[in-house]
Amino acid sequence: MGKLILHGMKLSPCVRSTFAVASEIGIEMEYKIVDLIKGENFNPEFMEINPVHAVPVLEDDGKYIIDGHAILSYLVDKYAKDDSLYPKDPFQRAMVDQRLHFDSGILYMRLRNLSMRVYTEDHPKFPQKDIDALYQSYDYVEKFLSKQPFLAGDKMTIADLCCVCTITSGALFAPISEERYPKLSDWIKRLSDLPYYEETNAKDNAEYLEFLKGILTQKNGNANIEVY
Numbered sequence: 001m002g003k004l005i006l007h008g009m010k011l012s013p014c015v016r017s018t019f020a021v022a023s024e025i026g027i028e029m030e031y032k033i034v035d036l037i038k039g040e041n042f043n044p045e046f047m048e049i050n051p052v053h054a055v056p057v058l059e060d061d062g063k064y065i066i067d068g069h070a071i072l073s074y075l076v077d078k079y080a081k082d083d084s085l086y087p088k089d090p091f092q093r094a095m096v097d098q099r100l101h102f103d104s105g106i107l108y109m110r111l112r113n114l115s116m117r118v119y120t121e122d123h124p125k126f127p128q129k130d131i132d133a134l135y136q137s138y139d140y141v142e143k144f145l146s147k148q149p150f151l152a153g154d155k156m157t158i159a160d161l162c163c164v165c166t167i168t169s170g171a172l173f174a175p176i177s178e179e180r181y182p183k184l185s186d187w188i189k190r191l192s193d194l195p196y197y198e199e200t201n202a203k204d205n206a207e208y209l210e211f212l213k214g215i216l217t218q219k220n221g222n223a224n225i226e227v228y
């Protein structure tokens, strides 16, 4: 096995999920920080590797894979001892792929629509419709989980480790209540019991949420989510 290097920043949910999957598989990845706050993702060397200037990027023995979702599938295909996290069976694999695309196109984008305002606006305020849209994406997850214990079926897959990092990152804008989201809350609890969860998601997510609150406090005088 060659040397694996994950380029990114653990404040990012897309980065955290790669470390969660690596831990589940039992492999080590070196962590090379690309500081988004300092704009290191726009450095020419990084832009050469990833013209989309986003993290994570996985370096495997001199080859680069960009996009967190592609990295998760790659890690399992190449390094896992079996296919349970990303089944080879075409139907089961399609179920996992669907959930990964759901994260990429819906869940994560709706979170990003809100979180970007914290960085880009002088006085960040948040449209109610964008908060509703994030909640709507939780509604979809609640529905997925009403039929099966994990997002893509009876067993945990990379889709769960991916989406849980995104969903827990939304806590500042759209906190999850057990009353409204019993299945989703239970799923998060079950994933939180994983031995590597604290280290790969909870700790850095808490730091991410504090980081956002810090910027809001600096810009708005408090960390409240002002809705309009």
Ligand SMILES: N[C@@H](CCC(=O)N[C@@H](CS)C(=O)NCC(=O)O)C(=O)O
Residues within 6 Å of the ligand: 012, 013, 014, 015, 036, 041, 052, 053, 054, 055, 056, 066, 067, 068, 069, 104
């Ligand atoms: N679909 C991509 C999204 C990557 C992404 O947007 N990453 C964010 C951090 S969570 C980023 O690097 N943003 C900086 C930028 O887009 O310039 C993935 O899963 O890797």
